[in-house]
Amino acid sequence: MSISTRRATRRAILGTVGGAAAALATRARAQTSERTTKIVVGFPAGGGLDAMSRIIADRLRAQTGTAAIVENKPGAAGRIAAEAVVRSEPDGSTLLSAPIVATAFYPFIFKSLPFDPLVDLAPISRFCTFQFALAVNTKLPTANLADFLTYARANKERVNFGSLGAGTPSHFLGVMLNQAAGTEMAHVPYRGSAPAITDLLGGTIQAAFDTTASLMEQYKAGTIRLLAITGANRSPRLPDVPTFAELKLGLGAIEAADFWYGLFATGKTPEPILDKLNGNLRTALADPAVQQLLSALDVGVVADTRAEFARIIKADYDRWGSVIKSTGFTLE
Incomplete structure (x- = not known):
């Protein structure tokens, strides 16, 4: 075999090996993506x-x-x-x-x-x-959501609501309720559940929107009152708390709100x-x-x-x- 022929053969082999290696690498990447x-x-x-x-x-x-x-x-x-x-x-x-x-x-x-x-x-x-609930301080003279809305309308300067932060669902649930019910609750944003619940218990705020999971412990202990929850159905863990929709108070969008x-x-x-x-x-x-x-x-x-x-x-x-x-x- 001449030198030129050997060189051509070597180039062909290397080309084949290189192509095979590239194909294997591509296949490996594809398999990794699939895996x-x-x-x-x-x-x-x-x-x-x-x-x-x-x-x-x-x-x-x-x-x-x-x-x-x-x-x-x-x-x-x-x-x-x-x-x-x-x-x-x-x-x-x-x-x-x-x-x-x-x-x-x-x-x-x-x-x-x-x-x-x-x-x-x-x-x-x-x-x-998941569901949000409207929680209120137990010292408020409100046994249910209708009572609370009546109280809030009559005490516009004294009722506020806490949220998990500005721009969160709990913030806009309060806005939604204000718009539908004709209340003027002031919004008080917090950095999460813990500080909001602390202030709710202490009476700094009168109400708060938070997830049922976050409010469960305090509700079971009787230290807060839950008036209503979002969603189409009651929570299995809170069977005695009604949904906004089932109360039929004409609250519009909040009755259909789901998360x-x-x-x-x-x-x-x-x-x-x-x-x-x-x-x-x-x-x-x-x-x-x-x-x-x-x-x-x-x-x-x-x-x-x-x-x-x-x-x-x-x-x-x-x-x-x-x-x-x-x-x-x-x-x-």
């Missing part, structure tokens, strides 16, 4: 949404035989996590686990938002619903991948062990088709958008 599903949570580890997401990730891992992890990206009311998912590859490997605020609040509370939540986040399904956590992919994800993700999630949520673990966190377990979830998102966007815009409230 690992990353669920991004916009809040610190240890919180309620983090716990729920880990329960779901564990079940998806066991169910599909592929890796599923939770990655926490806290900050900006969950917006940092949402932006990371919007920018991710549209292969279904990176998902956002987020509350209702991602699609119903972000478009209205942020002055500048680099993405459109209704376009750039593809809905997969809700996985849990949820859901999974999203980046908006560019192909339909077949979204369908597969929806099917995997719904199968996971049907598992009795998963339902038991989630229910223990005082949430309702739900699962939707993608079309159902999209309709819910649009209805919530319309419902909360009008309330938020009426306040003129924004965040930087």
Whole structure:
């Protein structure tokens, strides 16, 4: 064999090996993507949404035989996590686990938002619903919601309500109630549940909107009174507390207000991948062990088709958008 022939043969072999190596690397990357599903949570580890997401990730891992992890990206009311998912590859490997605020609040509370939540986040399904309650100080002369509203109208300068922070659902629930009931409760924002409940117990504030999970202990102890809760049905753990809707006091949007956590992919994800993700999630949520673990966190377990979830998102966007815009409230 001549030198030139040997060189040509060597180049051909190296080319073949290089091509094979490149193909193997591409296949390895694809397999890694298929093996690992990353669920991004916009809040610190240890919180309620983090716990729920880990329960779901564990079940998806066991169910599909592929890796599923939770990655926490806290900050900006969950917006940092949402932006990371919007920018991710549209292969279904990176998902956002987020509350209702991602699609119903972000478009209205942020002055500048680099993405459109209704376009750039593809809905997969809700996985849990949760409820807020209107709690009042036990010293108020109000046995029920109708009494409280009458009292609040008659004492406009003396009644206020606490929230979990400006721009949170509890803030706008108070606004929603004021608008519907003709009350003028002043808003007092707090940094979370603990300080709000402390001031409610002490009488600094007369009322507060908070989640049923956060208020449960004080209510069971008889140190606060719960007048009504959001959602279509009473909480199984609070069977004696009525919903706003069932009281039929003509309170409009608050009677239909419902709160949820859901999974999203980046908006560019192909339909077949979204369908597969929806099917995997719904199968996971049907598992009795998963339902038991989630229910223990005082949430309702739900699962939707993608079309159902999209309709819910649009209805919530319309419902909360009008309330938020009426306040003129924004965040930087």
